[in-house]
Amino acid sequence: MRLLTAAVTTVALTLGAQIASAAPIEIKFSHVVAENTPKGKMALKFKELVEERMGDEVSVSVFPNSQLFGDDKVLEAMLLGDVQMAAPSLSKFQKYTPSLQVFDLPFLFNDMAAVDRFQQGETGQELLNSLNKRGLVGLGYLHNGMKQMSANQPLRVPADADGKKFRIMTSDVLQAQFEAVGGVPLKKPFSEVFTLLQTKAIDGAENPWSNIYSKKFHEVQPYITETNHGLLDYMVVTSAEFWNGLDDDLRVEVKKALDEAIAYGNQISQEQDAADRQAIIDSGRSEVIEITPEERQQWVDAMKPVWKQFEDEIGSDLIDAALKSNEG
Numbered sequence: 001m002r003l004l005t006a007a008v009t010t011v012a013l014t015l016g017a018q019i020a021s022a023a024p025i026e027i028k029f030s031h032v033v034a035e036n037t038p039k040g041k042m043a044l045k046f047k048e049l050v051e052e053r054m055g056d057e058v059s060v061s062v063f064p065n066s067q068l069f070g071d072d073k074v075l076e077a078m079l080l081g082d083v084q085m086a087a088p089s090l091s092k093f094q095k096y097t098p099s100l101q102v103f104d105l106p107f108l109f110n111d112m113a114a115v116d117r118f119q120q121g122e123t124g125q126e127l128l129n130s131l132n133k134r135g136l137v138g139l140g141y142l143h144n145g146m147k148q149m150s151a152n153q154p155l156r157v158p159a160d161a162d163g164k165k166f167r168i169m170t171s172d173v174l175q176a177q178f179e180a181v182g183g184v185p186l187k188k189p190f191s192e193v194f195t196l197l198q199t200k201a202i203d204g205a206e207n208p209w210s211n212i213y214s215k216k217f218h219e220v221q222p223y224i225t226e227t228n229h230g231l232l233d234y235m236v237v238t239s240a241e242f243w244n245g246l247d248d249d250l251r252v253e254v255k256k257a258l259d260e261a262i263a264y265g266n267q268i269s270q271e272q273d274a275a276d277r278q279a280i281i282d283s284g285r286s287e288v289i290e291i292t293p294e295e296r297q298q299w300v301d302a303m304k305p306v307w308k309q310f311e312d313e314i315g316s317d318l319i320d321a322a323l324k325s326n327e328g
Helices: 002-022 038-054 071-079 098-104 112-120 122-134 172-179 190-198 209-214 240-245 248-283 293-303 305-309 316-327
Strands: 025-030 058-063 136-146 148-151 165-168 184-187 204-207 223-225 231-239 287-289
Touching: 025 038, 038 058, 038 136, 038 248, 071 136, 071 231, 098 122, 098 172, 098 231, 098 316, 112 122, 112 136, 112 231, 112 316, 122 136, 122 316, 136 209, 136 240, 136 248, 148 209, 165 172, 165 190, 172 184, 172 305, 190 204, 204 209, 209 248, 231 240, 248 287, 293 305
Parallel strands: 025 058, 165 184, 165 204, 223 287
Antiparallel strands: 136 231, 148 204, 148 223
């Protein structure tokens, strides 16, 4: 009887192990924006591609709108294995590597074409590896677009920002940027921005058109100044432990699906930028202010000293390489 029981137990354990090994690897993809944004659509496209091609081996669960983690906590959660993939804004990596602060410098890139040239060039690709020593793996850049300034009152020149409270991401560069024009920067989670604006706990914020429209910031901010003063892009990232733990062949296929999803998201970003800008204008809820070249130059002159302030942290060679991307 004991031999029979032992045999049954062995068979049960073997079958259990086989079933367990057959269970798909789960990728929890956490992000903080709505599903109808470029990032939201990219994440869903990634899920679709992975499950279409590797559904018996990998499953993807997407958690938008900070349902799982906010950007301030997601990288820590990733290192603990609680989430496998995320796409935080580039500002969120400051405490992991100072070099990525280059993307926060105001008026550094002329347009998104320059951003793309820099990110896809040798220097930009090297920056994806700058997180390796901290246990993270950069997998690709995702665009959202150039940032605009929204406020309770019109902002035409830097003096208009004096004394006003602006929500910023957790970034020392962005803090210095608003301090340079006399503003009061407040580091707050993205999930709180609408309420902060609605209750007038803050006076304004900086966001690309897709964030302003998808999160309805234009409904609680009467003025949006088209400054294109900075960049809000993301890095799709995972943990080295998870990524290196995948079988080589499977890792190649997941990366291929992700690259396709990112390309899709970047195309959506380009199309949605103009569409969301027009939708905001058509809503009549917020006035879009187009400043003159002379007014814009005042913002440039006021904020450009921030470059020098962070030159030693970021590296002058990195700033120079970013500037060269404007040459085409």
